[in-house]
Amino acid sequence: MEHPIRTTLAVTWDRLHDDTRRLAARLIQDRRRFDGIIAISRGGMVPAAILARELELRLVDTISIASYQDRQQGEVEVLKGVAGDGKGMLIVDDLSDTGATARMVRKLLPEAAAFVTVYVKPEGRDCVDIFISEVPQDCWILFPWDTSAQHVAPMALAAADRSRPDTIAD
Amino acid sequence: MAGPQDRQFHGTLPVSWDRLHHDTRLLASQLILDGRSFDGIIAVSRGGLMAAAVLARELELRLVDTVCVGSYRGRVQGDLQVIKSVPGAGRGMLVIDDLADTGATARLVRGMLPEAFLVAIYVKPSGRGNVDMFVTEVPQDCWLLFPWDRAPRNMPSLVMEFPEGQGRPAEAD
Numbered sequence: 001m002e003h004p005i006r007t008t009l010a011v012t013w014d015r016l017h018d019d020t021r022r023l024a025a026r027l028i029q030d031r032r033r034f035d036g037i038i039a040i041s042r043g044g045m046v047p048a049a050i051l052a053r054e055l056e057l058r059l060v061d062t063i064s065i066a067s068y069q070d071r072q073q074g075e076v077e078v079l080k081g082v083a084g085d086g087k088g089m090l091i092v093d094d095l096s097d098t099g100a101t102a103r104m105v106r107k108l109l110p111e112a113a114a115f116v117t118v119y120v121k122p123e124g125r126d127c128v129d130i131f132i133s134e135v136p137q138d139c140w141i142l143f144p145w146d147t148s149a150q151h152v153a154p155m156a157l158a159a160a161d162r163s164r165p166d167t168i169a170d
Numbered sequence: 171m172a173g174p175q176d177r178q179f180h181g182t183l184p185v186s187w188d189r190l191h192h193d194t195r196l197l198a199s200q201l202i203l204d205g206r207s208f209d210g211i212i213a214v215s216r217g218g219l220m221a222a223a224v225l226a227r228e229l230e231l232r233l234v235d236t237v238c239v240g241s242y243r244g245r246v247q248g249d250l251q252v253i254k255s256v257p258g259a260g261r262g263m264l265v266i267d268d269l270a271d272t273g274a275t276a277r278l279v280r281g282m283l284p285e286a287f288l289v290a291i292y293v294k295p296s297g298r299g300n301v302d303m304f305v306t307e308v309p310q311d312c313w314l315l316f317p318w319d320r321a322p323r324n325m326p327s328l329v330m331e332f333p334e335g336q337g338r339p340a341e342a343d
Contacts, residue, residue, distance in 0.1 A: 013187030017317065041234035045213070045223035052216050053318045058240050058253050060215040066232045079233050080210075144191065145227045 006138040011119075013144040016094075019118050019132045020047045024054035026130055027090070027116070034113055035088035038063055040105060041080075043094035046145070047118050051092055061089075063108070065101060076104050086112035093117045095141060096124030096131065103127055180311045185292075187317040190268075193291050193305045194221045198228035200303060201264070206287065209262035212237055214279055215254070217268035220318070221291050225266055237265075237282065239275050250278050260286025269314060270297030270304065 011019075036059030039048030045062070052060050064080035082089075086109025096102045096117045102124060106115060117124075119141060120131040135141060152158075210233030213222030219236070226234050238253035260283025270276045270290040277300055280288055290297070292314060293304040308314060325331075 013191065013317065017187065017321075021321070039219070039234075042223055042226050042232070045226075045234065046220050049216055049219035049223075050318050052219075058216070059238055060213075060219065060236050061254060062213075062234050062236055064210075064233050064235070080235060144187065145224050148191075148195070149188075 004138060005140040007136070008140045008142055009135055010142040010147060011144060016046065016118065016144055017050060020050040021054060023047070023116060023118055023130065023132050024051050026132075027051075027055065027114070030130075032090075032114060034090040035059060036061065036090070038082055038086065038089050038091045038109070038112070040065060040091065040093040040101060042145075043143070044092040044117075047094055048092045051090065055090075057090075063091075063105060065105070076100055078104075078108070081108060085110055088113055091115045094143060095119045095121070096128045097121050099124035099127035181309070182313045182315050183308060184315040184320065185317060190220065190291065190317060191224055194224040195228060197221075197289060197291060197303065197305050198225050200305075201225075201229065201289075206264075208264040208287070209233060210235065210264070212256055212260065212263050212265045212283065212286065214239060214265065214267035214275060216318075217316070218266045221268055222266045225264065229264075231264075235263075237279060239278060241275055250274060252278070252282070255282055259284055263287070264289065266290070267301075268292065268316060270294065270301045273297035273300035276300035 034055065034057060037048045037052050037057050038061045039045045041062045041064045048060055061082050062080065063078065063082055066077045066079060089112050091105060091109060091112045093101065094117060102115060114129045116130045117128045118132050120128060120134050121137045123137055125134060208229065208231060211222050211226050211231050212235045213219045215236040215238040222234060235256050237255050240251040240253055263283065263286045265279060265283055265286045265288045267275060267290045270293040273296055276288060276297060280300065288301050289303045290301045291305050293301060293307050294310045296310055298307060
């Protein structure tokens with residue numbers, strides 16, 4: 001099912017760091033042990049870097065997947081896989097949106113010890129073992145690697161500009 | 171991890187996420203300006219992971235792999251151990267690390283991937299000659315405090331920490 005994007009949530013680097021550290025804390029509290037991390041590239045790279053640091057894991061591999069075509073989740077294609085069935089590995093992504101990526105990766109790595117994401121949307125929620133925050137399906141998460149700090153007009157001026165009615169809501 | 175008592179380091183440069191993002195984007199723009207194109211990117215894990223994510227995004231590279239090298243023990247670079255490599259000689263690939271410090275990791279990775287283009291965001295003088303491109307050089311005795319190694323903690327005011335001019339503030343370093 002397709003959802004028109006109604007709101008955006010800009011996640012800063014510090015926010016993502018903090019949320020990913022909370023994910024690490026959950027994994028440690030649950031006494032889960034892993035031999036290494038597999039980042040779902042590109043979105044899972046930064047959470048993987050943070051988790052690997054906190055969990056003292058030196059082995060970090062990637063599975064390279066092309067999925068998002070702009071704001072629609074289109075075809076999922078594997079550009080680089082990993083050898084084996086994922087036994088003992090922690091799989092990490094930034095977001096489980098529709099769950100399509102998570103389902104495919106779980107099929108590729110059925111023995112993975114856990115599949116975690118920092119954020120989930122309702123449709124993708126059941127595909128992950130642990131997550132930190134849920135956002136509405138129609139919310140577009142702007143990750144820090146996709147943003148840079150830009151000058152913005154004062155809100156009062158933006159509100160007067162009827163050609164950009166969405167500027168305030170964001 | 172070693173602390174300020176570690177005499178080997180005279181200054182600490184905290185690098186924020188935003189700063190590292192900005193510096194990595196500078197590296198990406200330099201690569202684009204130079205007309206370099208790549209088939210994919212190889213992060214030297216763990217330090218190069220975040221920079222690799224940023225470069226891959228800016229250069230529209232979907233293929234991201236890693237080489238995993240264990241080196242630092244606290245602040246001291248010890249023996250290097252390759253935990254994961256990649257097949258091939260790195261042809262067409264961009265290899266990225268956060269820092270070329272002594273250059274030991276860069277030399278090791280260069281030996282594994284002689285045909286790759288090797289870059290680092292930061293270099294120190296000893297490591298500078300081992301990479302093909304970098305953004306910023308820092309002194310050899312400067313300790314870079316990367317964002318994944320930091321978290322906000324309460325701190326005493328400088329006056330409380332250094333009463334009557336005893337010792338000197340970290341900011342003076």
